[in-house]
Amino acid sequence: MSDRGHIPESRQREKPRADLQWIGKSMKRVEDPRLLVGKGIYADDINVPEMAHAAVLRSPHAHARIVSIDASKAEALPGVLCVMTGADAAEVCDPLPTWASPPVLQAVIAHDRVRHVGEAVVAVAAEDRYIAEDACDLIEVEYEPLPPVVDPEEALTSTGDAVLHPERGDTNIGLERTLTFGPVEEDFAAADLVIERRFRWPRSGGQPLETVGAVASFDEGAGRFTIQCNTSMYNYCGWMIASTLRVAPHKLNIVPTLAGGSFGSKMFVHKVPVMAAVLARAVGRPVKFMEDRIDNTTSCDNHASDRVYYAKLALKQDGTLLSLKTRIIDDYGAYLQFGVGQHGNALSQCVGPYRINSVEVDLAAVLTNKCQQGAYRGFGSEVANFVIERLVDAAADELGVDRIALRRQNFIQPDQFPYLIPTGNMYDSGNYQAVLEETLKLADVEGWRAKQAEGRKEGRYIGIGVASCQERSVFSATEFWMWNLEPGVEWTSSPDGVSVKIDPTGKAFVTLHSPFWGNSPETVAAQVLAEQLTIDPSDIEITYSDTDQGLNSTGPGGSRFTVMVTGAIVGAAGKIREKLLRIAAHLMEADVRDLTLEDGAVQVKGVPDMKMSIAELADKAHYYRLSMPEDLDLTSGLDATYVYDHPVTTLPDPDERHMGIFYPIMGHSCHIPVVEVDIETGQVHFLHYAAVHDCGTMVNPMTLEGHIRGGTVNGIGTALFEEFSYDEAGQLTTALWTDYLIPTIKESPADIVVGHVETPSPFTEYGVKGGGEGGRMGGPPAIAAAIEDALKPLGVTIDSLPLPPSKLRALIREAQARSA
């Protein structure tokens, strides 16, 4: 075993093949009809009899002690059913689930102290939402302000009253650690050149169009909660919510609803369902709590990475990259639910597509008076892409070589896969050169270079950016090991399950154990099962389980769903196929080895008229036990469940020399935007945009392209406009969509030309890789590079995002002043 760990044998059963019927087809989506006619049931669409509605009074202060609360007027308002303060809530529930170790305790309603603007202070349940909000207006709260902590670098040295969680010590550093992988000092000593930059990655967020909501009810007789909610991971760790509610896990059923988008932000919804549940138990009626937008922006627990990087890249004069060292200060906001998970994630691909021999990360996760971090498309690894790509651009400029040529020179080569990077993660397969060449072609870089030169003569600022980015997919639970300093969560399983049944008439039913959150789970499941059983997707019905019925399933997130559900269906369909063949062999008096399943029938090879359709066999399987062999396992029916484990993962090294394989299904992309910057207004226009992704074998090119385009526009938002911006007092100045600017159609390129390369994974079924997040992983570094290229005549350097017109104008002004 090397310092980077070992690579296990592949467990792949289904090889990628050219003759697939359904996998690889742009099949129209199974999910669409009900969504198109307005009949999809999202969280806010649930109505149950006697349902009451909740609203929440939120803190106007970033940091304060709660001195007193007078809710008497609210309680007296007709239609109000319950007014619950933090102290009331603490009597009936425990802190919210957390993985941080030592924990950073977060209450569903703040108790004693508020730690960010928008934190819940009082919750009200009433006959309708209007009354509940009226009641909130009648509550008087007296606060004693404490010093707000806003700047992440200042948070490193906070003491005294400025400390958010004094019980964890007199500091706002939530976690701090240094991880060294490989001979960093030697590599730096051997370097001819060290590129040093400070980068700033802005706090943004998934901001799906639908906020988070839940409808909870409590059955007093059974002592049991039912919570309908737009969450994921309910069948993986939903039971943790039961602990918060102080009931046994089997006294809680979580029922998933459709989610109107997530992008990570509904990965593990916790606060909203707990809020609805404690109120439901208190009022003895079902309660709906649906965040409004400002509830969500200020308190969703899903702001994204907010990082300062001091980064150093060591290289040789000949362009060989050697080592990467980063000091990172990450502003986690007021709590630390996932520990420093976003950094484990980044370490899965922190060297990008390049051969880099060693890595050091020195991380301080600071706690500040802001909404806490969670997940957003990339979960922190997109920041690593930005950092490595900006460093490589800077290195090329410093060496005076072409930015593309330096990339080519350092790419991991196609024959080097599977490849272990210094942190121990594996890249399963890839062909980075091919992706780059394809993108250069689609982007017509030569042509644009000519137009750029022409434009410069006319005083136009056109720029071309290139980013070659990793697109890790399918996390393993071993990633969680790095979330904490000391043993936090040491799980090693992160499976996904599926249940498949063929009814007596031959129709197929699939139960998924993870939710719809804006992706295409039903379409993928239908395509893969149709492939496996050689049936038509229109003969397959898809439903979702609740936790009562659920199998262990991690759910979507980290671009894992397509790979995992494909594996689960291959497993379940394999069991069904085996039973079909055994029954057919018996009934047709043939040898199982002479049978094949094709076109929805079991066929004796070479004897065309000896066959039985799946429907015929299903009928026999259900109703004709006495026509079957005696075998005990040939029970009446045709059904199977299968829980598919992560395809390839290994344990972290006990001495921390490496983290094991934890995010190995490695996609890749190249983005080439062409922009024009108006130097008078600071506006950026996209003249062209090409993106080529390699997500292994594609299950559905149409939906993959949808993800790529949508993700890229998310990336444009991150690069140019979006920022949860807190002022010195800790007020969120971009709490509404009037100020938090998600791209409208005007800011989105008229066309993003998408191309594909398919390098199948040798580890997953059919060679599929995940592709849900890649657009946002590739866009920001490419756009930053394009803008820098456009402004090259002025000497502007881009090391911080976002770049709204005001910021670009400031950079341009500074550059002009420097040269004047």
Place this chain on the structure above:
Amino acid sequence: MDGVSVNFTVNGREVTATVDPRTLLVHFLREHLKLTGTHIGCDTSQCGACTVHLDGKPAKSCALLAVQLEGAEVTTIEGIAGPDGMHPMQAAFKEHHGLQCGFCTPGMVMMGIDIANRHEAPDEATIRSELEGNLCRCTGYHNIVASIAAGASASRRREASG
């Protein structure tokens, strides 16, 4: 609350109700009539998920009071399919993968129908400029534009043949 009585038509059906005068149209549709296809995405009339047709023109139903609608005709996403299934605009969104999570979709479809009503053969630039009041977080808009262009020409074909 002193209720105010209001009378209008929703999806061709006459509706009479007594409502709290501050009730927003979107809440009236969703809570009172249980027409939950019209969605709420923001607090500030930014997103367009709540778009319905009011007397044949698109309107953000989160920016109207139910009591303003006396005598009006409202059409929601639930009211546009014909006897033979989806409206051509809905079908075009399916055909061109114009939706992912589906949350913006009812508003987009209602806007798309309005664009088709007002423009003979809307080109991409027209559709793009008409859609500036509707946000989608999933698709990057590309396929929504394609869907609306196709839906508009399918609607015209239907009218021509029907």
